[in-house]
Amino acid sequence: xxxxxxxxxxxxxxxxxxxxxxxxxxxxxxxxxxxxxxxxxxxxxxxxxxxxxxxxxxxxxxxxxxxxxxxxxxxxxxxxxxxxxxxxxxxxxxxxxxxxxxxxxxxxxxxxxxxxxxxxxxxxxxxxxxxxxxxxxxxxxxxxxxxxxxxxxxxxxxxxxxxxxxxxxxxxxxxxxxxxxxxxxxxxxxxxxxxxxxxxxxxxxxxxxxxxxxxxxxxxxxxxxxxxxxxxxxxxxxxxxxxxxxxxxxxxxxx
Amino acid sequence: xxxxxxxxxxxxxxxxxxxxxxxxxxxxxxxxxxxxxxxxxxxxxxxxxxxxxxxxxxxxxxxxxxxxxxxxxxxxxxxxxxxxxxxxxxxxxxxxxxxxxxxxxxxxxxxxxxxxxxxxxxxxxxxxxxxxxxxxxxxxxxxxxxxxxxxxxxxxxxxxxxxxxxxxxxxxxxxxxxxxxxxxxxxxxxxxxxxxxxxxxxxxxxxxxxxxxxxxxxxxxxxxxxxxxxxxxxxxxxxxxxxxxxxxxxxxxxxxxxxxxxxxxxxxxxxxxxxxxxxxxxxxxxxxxxxxxxxxxxxxxxxxxxxxxxxxxxxxxxxxxxxxxxxxxxxxx
Numbered sequence: 001x002x003x004x005x006x007x008x009x010x011x012x013x014x015x016x017x018x019x020x021x022x023x024x025x026x027x028x029x030x031x032x033x034x035x036x037x038x039x040x041x042x043x044x045x046x047x048x049x050x051x052x053x054x055x056x057x058x059x060x061x062x063x064x065x066x067x068x069x070x071x072x073x074x075x076x077x078x079x080x081x082x083x084x085x086x087x088x089x090x091x092x093x094x095x096x097x098x099x100x101x102x103x104x105x106x107x108x109x110x111x112x113x114x115x116x117x118x119x120x121x122x123x124x125x126x127x128x129x130x131x132x133x134x135x136x137x138x139x140x141x142x143x144x145x146x147x148x149x150x151x152x153x154x155x156x157x158x159x160x161x162x163x164x165x166x167x168x169x170x171x172x173x174x175x176x177x178x179x180x181x182x183x184x185x186x187x188x189x190x191x192x193x194x195x196x197x198x199x200x201x202x203x204x205x206x207x208x209x210x211x212x213x214x215x216x217x218x219x220x221x222x223x224x225x226x227x228x229x230x231x232x233x234x235x236x237x238x239x240x241x242x243x244x245x246x247x248x249x250x251x252x253x254x255x
Numbered sequence: 256x257x258x259x260x261x262x263x264x265x266x267x268x269x270x271x272x273x274x275x276x277x278x279x280x281x282x283x284x285x286x287x288x289x290x291x292x293x294x295x296x297x298x299x300x301x302x303x304x305x306x307x308x309x310x311x312x313x314x315x316x317x318x319x320x321x322x323x324x325x326x327x328x329x330x331x332x333x334x335x336x337x338x339x340x341x342x343x344x345x346x347x348x349x350x351x352x353x354x355x356x357x358x359x360x361x362x363x364x365x366x367x368x369x370x371x372x373x374x375x376x377x378x379x380x381x382x383x384x385x386x387x388x389x390x391x392x393x394x395x396x397x398x399x400x401x402x403x404x405x406x407x408x409x410x411x412x413x414x415x416x417x418x419x420x421x422x423x424x425x426x427x428x429x430x431x432x433x434x435x436x437x438x439x440x441x442x443x444x445x446x447x448x449x450x451x452x453x454x455x456x457x458x459x460x461x462x463x464x465x466x467x468x469x470x471x472x473x474x475x476x477x478x479x480x481x482x483x484x485x486x487x488x489x490x491x492x493x494x495x496x497x498x499x500x501x502x503x504x505x506x507x508x509x510x511x512x513x514x515x516x517x518x519x520x521x522x523x524x525x526x527x528x529x530x531x532x533x534x535x536x537x538x539x540x541x542x543x544x545x546x547x548x549x550x551x552x553x554x555x556x557x558x559x560x561x562x563x564x565x566x567x568x569x570x571x572x573x574x575x576x577x578x579x580x581x582x583x584x585x586x587x588x
Contacts, residue, residue, distance in 0.1 A: 017327075017330075019303060019326070019330050019334075020334070021300060021303040021304075023303040023304075023306055023307055023326060025306075025323055025326055025327045025330060026323055026327075027327070065421070065424050067421065067424070067425040067428075068424040068425045068427065068428035071425065071428040071429065071432060072428055072432075075432045075435075090280055090331070104331065106517055107517070108327060108330055108331060109330075109331055109334055109335055109336070110331050110335045110336075112336060112524075113528070114524040114525050114527070114528050115524060117524075117527075117528050117531070118446070118504065118524055118527060118528075121439045121442060121443065121531065122439075122442075122443040122446065122447070124436060124439040124440050124443055125440065125443035125444065125447070148443070148447055151447070151508070152443070152446045152447060152504060152508060152520075153520070153524065154516065154517050154520045154521075160324055194257055194258060194259060198258075198313055198314060198315075201313075201314045201315065202314050205314060251315070251317075
């Protein structure tokens with residue numbers, strides 16, 4: 001458990017829900033960028049539907065009422081689109097689905113109609129003064145990245161694809177490839193067992209919280225041990241980079 | 256048990272749970288096989304214990320996150336609230352029971368919201384009556400293109416502004432979509448700041464009072480009442496109602512008392528919904544009146560008739576909302 005906790009770089013950012021089975025589940029709040037793309041996608045879809053279907057309605061209906069029918073249609077679609085999908089499609093509008101986002105209740109449950117209703121009505125305030133200016137500002141300051149509508153309705157937008165990025169950050173694979181030689185790879189697989197693998201993972205996960213001297217010493221010790229073990233001689237490769245590179249190789253199948 | 260054999264052994268079960276959840280989210284509850292529901296709940300419980308177990312075995316973020324997401328999905332499905340109504344029953348219940356009952360129950364907040372607007376109106380009216388020059392500080396400049404008297408003369412001498420059904424329909428639609436948006440704004444401000452909601456009501460009251468005072472000073476007060484009355488009798492209460500809904504939500508959010516914010520919101524939000532839907536329905540009606548009936552000048556419909564209609568609409572609205580049997584709390588609990 002301690003290990004798992006150390007693992008989560010953004011532990012403070014995650015909202016933790018305890019299920020009735022007493023299992024803590026983490027909800028990863030979505031970032032502003034992803035939410036922005038999802039919103040843009042949804043806005044585009046609404047616009048497309050209004051133009052195409054609305055145009056068809058205009059053509060079919062008699063002239064006297066077509067303009068007002070069109071306006072009502074656009075209005076209902078604009079406000080109802082998010083509410084409908086968030087209630088009926090497990091918290092995912094098409095845009096959110098494509099971006100891997102989901103709206104959930106603060107307890108991790110699906111949102112109710114009441115919540116979807118309120119969070120989408122408060123959108124009028126989040127949208128002000130220009131394209132979600134206020135909403136974005138509030139989301140930046142909020143611990144869980146909620147906009148005003150989320151705060152008023154006690155909801156949360158979560159990200160469902162965070163893990164891969166976490167491991168990539170920890171192992172910083174891109175920097176480094178001298179471990180990729182077949183000879184070294186074979187030795188890595190043969191000599192480093194499961195327990196050592198977990199140990200390296202925990203070390204990298206906790207590195208950021210160590211004092212600089214302690215971190216340096218620890219990494220030197222571990223790095224020189226594996227350097228000797230694997231027979232790696234490379235000038236200019238710091239011990240920490242060696243450790244992280246090793247981790248990347250060990251977990252390459254899960255990346 | 257080491258992590259590799261653990262994963263090898265459990266992976267098929269997780270796959271099965273994923274598959275069951277996919278199906279459960281696609282198929283409506285009624286047609287979902289009961290045996291599969293039981294299997295789903297069993298596999299969910301198993302996944303819960305697997306997640307705990309895995310956390311003690313490994314720090315591998317990919318594996319843990321995958322299990323975390325899977326368990327979270329199962330949790331959302333197993334513990335969700337399933338009560339659903341048909342659309343027709345829901346609409347009947349909404350208009351004949353929920354809307355009036357909620358307003359009756361929330362009459363205190365409706366009173367506070369109405370008080371804020373009336374106070375604003377009195378303030379605006381008196382200020383302008385005492386010193387007409389104050390009008391320029393209170394009212395946006397666009398209203399000063401002509402004096403009230405000139406405006407009334409122009410409207411009464413000229414053609415009717417609205418001449419066809421088409422024009423009335425699109426004008427009405429524009430009005431009510433705009434007004435609904437304004438009511439949403441009043442609600443949001445109230446829900447998040449309380450004071451902001453009261454302020455927007457007060458401010459609109461000031462505008463209304465100041466403009467009214469100008470018309471009365473120019474001796475065309477009757478025109479003003481006949482012009483604004485028929486739709487104002489519905490529109491102004493509607494804005495007040497959305498403000499009251501905002502106060503309800505804001506009180507739950509900002510002053511939850513001894514309970515948690517989440518639980519006080521859970522109690523407040525079901526009341527906010529009928530209040531806002533009621534507001535929107537009233538605003539649609541008000542917009543239709545404003546786009547047609549309100550626009551006719553005395554040449555077509557006499558002032559006295561328009562004022563009588565305004566009074567009748569207002570009384571009907573109050574009767575619908577506030578005269579009735581019991582309240583939500585005494586009946587449903």
